[in-house]
Every structure is written in structure tokens, then in C-alpha cells.
Amino acid sequence: SQTIHQWPATLVQPVGSPLSLECTVEGTSNPNLYWYRQAAGRGLQLLFYSVGIGQISSEVPQNLSASRPQDRQFILSSKKLLLSDSGFYLCAWSVSGQGVEKLFFGSGTQLSVL
Amino acid sequence: EDQVTQSPEALRLQEGESSSLNCSYTVSGLRGLFWYRQDPGKGPEFLFTLYSAGEEKEKERLKATLTKKESFLHITAPKPEDSATYLCAVRANTDKLIFGTGTRLQVFP
Numbered sequence: 678s679q680t681i682h683q684w685p686a687t688l689v690q691p692v693g694s695p696l697s698l699e700c701t702v703e704g705t706s707n708p709n710l711y712w713y714r715q716a717a718g719r720g721l722q723l724l725f726y727s728v729g730i731g732q733i734s735s736e737v738p739q740n741l742s743a744s745r746p747q748d749r750q751f752i753l754s755s756k757k758l759l760l761s762d763s764g765f766y767l768c769a770w771s772v773s774g775q776g777v778e779k780l781f782f783g784s785g786t787q788l789s790v791l
Numbered sequence: 792e793d794q795v796t797q798s799p800e801a802l803r804l805q806e807g808e809s810s811s812l813n814c815s816y817t818v819s820g821l822r823g824l825f826w827y828r829q830d831p832g833k834g835p836e837f838l839f840t841l842y843s844a845g846e847e848k849e850k851e852r853l854k855a856t857l858t859k860k861e862s863f864l865h866i867t868a869p870k871p872e873d874s875a876t877y878l879c880a881v882r883a884n885t886d887k888l889i890f891g892t893g894t895r896l897q898v899f900p
Contacts, residue, residue, distance in 0.1 A: 723888070782837075
């Protein structure tokens with residue numbers, strides 16, 4: 678069966694420091710991968726998605742970037758964190774059923790930028 | 792503009808007190824509607840997909856229904872372990888996936 682691993686679970690970083698969050702998927706090949714951010718009281722916001730190695734699409738201009746160095750690995754990065762980057766970050770992968778993609782999420786990373 | 796609205800924002804129930812959560816949507820063509828359960832500090836857990844009006848899905852004490860304008864998540868005789876935030880998401884013809892802000896459910900013994 679497919680599983681998704683995301684780490685770390687929590688992270689406290691000072692403003693201006695770099696960021697690297699990693700996500701890996703097991704049990705499937707060539708998955709579509711996603712990074713979402715969830716702010717308190719707001720819906721999930723799509724940040725990046727990837728349909729293959731090296732293929733990254735950005736949904737929202739921001740201080741973050743994403744990379745996909747391997748088929749089942751997705752990394753979210755920043756060179757210099759801002760206070761506004763605080764939030765709950767979720768990695769997800771998708772599978773299609775009846776022609777419609779549905780998402781499965783990782784356990785999330787709570788990022789606090791101080 | 793595509794939009795998904797969930798109500799109520801929060802719901803407190805006594806154990807065994809059945810109720811419904813609402814997800815209303817305005818999108819340019821519905822391709823699928825999804826329900827997720829999210830526990831505090833965790834990622835959303837997939838519950839159901841509904842594809843067309845009239846469709847229903849069930850899992851234990853949960854039943855999801857779909858009309859052309861909204862979906863309901865019915866919770867029958869809830870237990871404290873059903874306490875969580877329930878998220879609704881809609882996949883539109885544009886292929887965008889739009890999430891609601893969720894309903895926070897608390898079930899008290």
C-alpha cells in the first residue's frame with residue numbers, strides 16, 4: 678500500500694534562516710505531488726505541485742521554492758524565512774479515480790518563524 | 792468565482808446526538824467533491840469522494856450526500872472519537888481543487 682512520509686513534525690526557526698522540508702512517497706511510481714499550507718481558520722492553500730522529476734508549478738508567488746530531485750521525493754525550501762511563512766505545511770500525493778484526482782496527505786509540519 | 796463554504800464553523804454535540812455538516816459550493820462544473828477528517832496537528836484523512844448529484848457514500852457513523860449545490864455529512868449517534876475538523880473540497884472543471892475552511896466538531900460524553 679502507498680504511504681507518505683513528511684518531516685519534521687514541528688520546526689521553530691528564526692527569521693532570515695533557511696528552510697528545508699522533505700516528503701517522500703512509498704508504494705507508487707510517478708505520483709503527482711503537492712505542497713499545501715494551512716493557516717488557522719483558512720482553507721488549504723496550494724503552494725506547489727509536480728507531475729514529474731524536475732517539473733514544478735507554483736500557484737502563489739512567495740518566499741518559498743520547491744524541488745523534486747527524485748520520482749518520489751518532494752522538497753520545500755526557503756533561503757530566508759519571513760514571519761509570514763509560519764503555518765502548517767502539508768505534502769500530498771494524488772491518485773485518479775473515475776477520471777478525478779483525489780489527494781492523500783502526509784502528517785504535516787508545524788512551522789513557527791520567530 | 793469558484794467557492795466552497797462550510798457550515799457551521801463549529802458544532803458541539805452530545806454523544807448519540809445526530810447532526811449534519813454542510814458544504815455548499817459554487818464552481819464552474821463539478822468533477823468531484825471530497826470529504827476529509829483532520830485531527831489536531833495531523834494531516835487530513837480521506838473519507839469520501841462524490842461525483843454526481845444523488846450519490847451517497849457511507850462509512851461507519853458517517854454518510855455523505857450530494858446535490859447540485861451542496862453536500863451534507865450526516866453523523867449518526869456520534870461518539871467522542873468522532874471529534875475532529877471535517878473538511879470539504881471540490882474539484883472543478885478547471886481542475887482546481889478548492890477547500891472549505893472546515894467544521895470543527897466536538898462530541899461530549
